[in-house]
Amino acid sequence: xxxxxxxxxxxxxxxxxxxxxxxxxxxxxxxxxxxxxxxxxxxxxxxxxxxxxxxxxxxxxxxxxxxxxxxxxxxxxxxxxxxxxxxxxxxxxxxxxxxxxxxxxxxxxxxxxxxxxxxxxxxxxxxxxxxxxxxxxxxxxxxxxxxxx
Numbered sequence: 596x597x598x599x600x601x602x603x604x605x606x607x608x609x610x611x612x613x614x615x616x617x618x619x620x621x622x623x624x625x626x627x628x629x630x631x632x633x634x635x636x637x638x639x640x641x642x643x644x645x646x647x648x649x650x651x652x653x654x655x656x657x658x659x660x661x662x663x664x665x666x667x668x669x670x671x672x673x674x675x676x677x678x679x680x681x682x683x684x685x686x687x688x689x690x691x692x693x694x695x696x697x698x699x700x701x702x703x704x705x706x707x708x709x710x711x712x713x714x715x716x717x718x719x720x721x722x723x724x725x726x727x728x729x730x731x732x733x734x735x736x737x738x739x740x741x742x743x744x
Contacts, residue, residue, distance in 0.1 A: 604636040604735060607700035608671065609693075609710035610648035612728055613640060617648075617663035618656050623728035627709060632670035636735070638709075639672045641699035677702040690715040697723075707731045 606627055608616075616624035631638035645667065652660045667673070677698035689697040693715045700708040705723040708716070709731055716725045726734070 602637075603634070604707070605703065605705045606631070606636060606638050606707045606709050606731060607696070607703060607705035607723055608638050608640045608644065609696050609708065609712065610640075610644040610651065611711045612709045613644065613648040613663065613666070613671075614651055614656065614659070615711070615728075617652070617666055618659040623732050624709070626732060627728050628666055628670045632666075637672060638670055639674050639703050639705060641674055641676050641695065643676050643695045643699065645673065674699060674703040688717045688719075697725075707734070 608624075608627070612624045612627070615622060616628040619625055627636070628638055630636045648663065649660070652663055676695060681702060682694045682698045685694060685698055685701070688694075693710075693712065696710070697708065697716060700723040708723040708725045709728045710716070710725060711727055713725050713727060719725055724734075
């Protein structure tokens with residue numbers, strides 16, 4: 596039984612990470628999703644990100660759409676889109692198009708926001724830290740190594 600004060604690392608996945616993880620079985624995006632499926636961490640996303648991912652998959656990578664839907668069922672927790680008041684508070688921290696992503700990641704208390712568009716966000720010193728999927732895996736690996744030493 597897990598102690599009550601421990602929780603798995605929570606990674607909020609932007610739509611581009613969902614797309615990459617669906618379109619390829621190699622790469623850090625897919626590994627994050629597999630780790631979530633194995634319940635070693637929690638990958639979460641919002642309806643906003645899912646809608647964006649589906650739209651892009653339909654127009655650019657329709658063959659990956661069935662895999663995307665399976666991944667959503669097996670590895671992703673879908674969180675509510677954040678209230679507009681939170682998005683307003685964060686206006687200077689992300690591009691307008693990405694504001695709902697940052698707000699949802701903060702609202703669900705994610706540790707990381709996984710995205711390939713990290714330049715669309717202002718750097719953060721508090722959670723969620725905004726990194727590419729590979730950098731998040733590297734951070735997790737470092738944390739595990741420190742536990743072993």
